Amino acid sequence: MTSPVSLEGSAFLRDLSLLSPQEVKPIRYVLTDVDDTITTKGKLSPDALQALWDLSENGFKVICVTGGSAGWGDTYLRQWPVEAVLSESGAVCLYRKDGVIKHYVHPSIIQQGYAERSQKLISAVLTEVPEAKLSSDQFARLYDIAFDHGSEPPFLTRKQIGEVVNICHRFGAGTAVSSIHVNAWFGQYDKRQGTVAFFADILGIDESSLKNQCCYCGDAPNDQVMFSYIPLSFGVGTVLDHKEEMVDFPLYVSHYHGGEGFRQIATALIDAKKE
Structure with a gap:
């Protein structure tokens, strides 16, 4: 395990120990970035993979929201205990319906040309x-x-x-x-808009319910659109490396980078739900 990061001087970020059962009670979906949030330096650790299984086995539906490729999304969906993978910063979502992997393309994309x-x-x-x-x-x-x-x-x-x-x-x-x-x-979407469209068009969940039923985990500047949109948001310790580049921050932050931080967030969510 790596050394924990210090939250000293980061008054705008809450320690995970402050997470309450009331905050977690309505949460059904854990939306999460992948690179440097679930993974660490490009690798998936056993602890991070176990955290995904633990979330799934404790009633949370995990949906990856990533700038990564649709090709990686297909792999995650087939290999990991996740419900769907919103890939390419909101362009396309891969999900299962009746055992078949489907593709949902954001409606703003003009494919010709x-x-x-x-x-x-x-x-x-x-x-x-x-x-x-x-x-x-x-x-x-x-x-x-x-x-x-x-x-x-x-x-x-x-x-x-x-x-x-x-x-x-x-x-x-x-x-x-x-x-x-x-x-x-090329298209009018980002992680937030892609998430909203997928939840509305495929899951039949409106924005108000989405914000109430979801939390979000991330690590970097491209997660700011989700940190500012989802009320219950988490950053792995890596987010502190980008303090100078960011305006919108998560509500809570873990003490560790990458997959170790994700495992800590998953444990906090599960413990709060059990309480």
């Missing part, structure tokens, strides 16, 4: 920021363009990350910066 627009954006970024590169799993993405800045060397500086974001905006793309990628897309 999408590949051509994406290629023009990719060419511009790789030309104007020579150090930039596509994510190694880009081949597994349906609608998202992921420029790697932190998962594989060489890593980009904050200035270079900002340049990539500006080029994407110039081409009319939406963006989100995670702990490892700059994600870009």
Whole structure:
């Protein structure tokens, strides 16, 4: 186990020990980011996987909400005890219905000509920021363009990350910066909007019920749209590494980074529910 992070000087974040049974009582769904929230440095630890099983076995339905590819989403859905995986920052959700894996695509995506627009954006970024590169799993993405800045060397500086974001905006793309990628897309959606659409169109749950029945776990700037939207939100300790880049923070924070932090959050939720 790694050393716990200190919450000293972070008065805006609550310690998990303050989580009450009343807050957890209405929660049915645990929405969670994946990279650096469930995983640690790109790997899934036994403790983090056990935390997913523990949540499922204690009545929580886990839905991953990730900037990761639809290809990874398909793997998570098949291998992990999760109900659905909202992939590519809200573009597509993979879920099971009657034993069959289905795809839900956000209604704002115009599929005709999408590949051509994406290629023009990719060419511009790789030309104007020579150090930039596509994510190694880009081949597994349906609608998202992921420029790697932190998962594989060489890593980009904050200035270079900002340049990539500006080029994407110039081409009319939406963006989100995670702990490892700059994600870009063409469509009116993000993690929040993708979640709202999936819950309404597929699960038949409106926004008011969604916010009451869900909590959210994350670690990075691209989780801010969920931290500010879902009243009961959690950050693994990694979120403290991004304090200078963030405006919206989770309500609670764990003492550990990545998967260790996720396990601590899962344990707190289960313990509060039992009380």
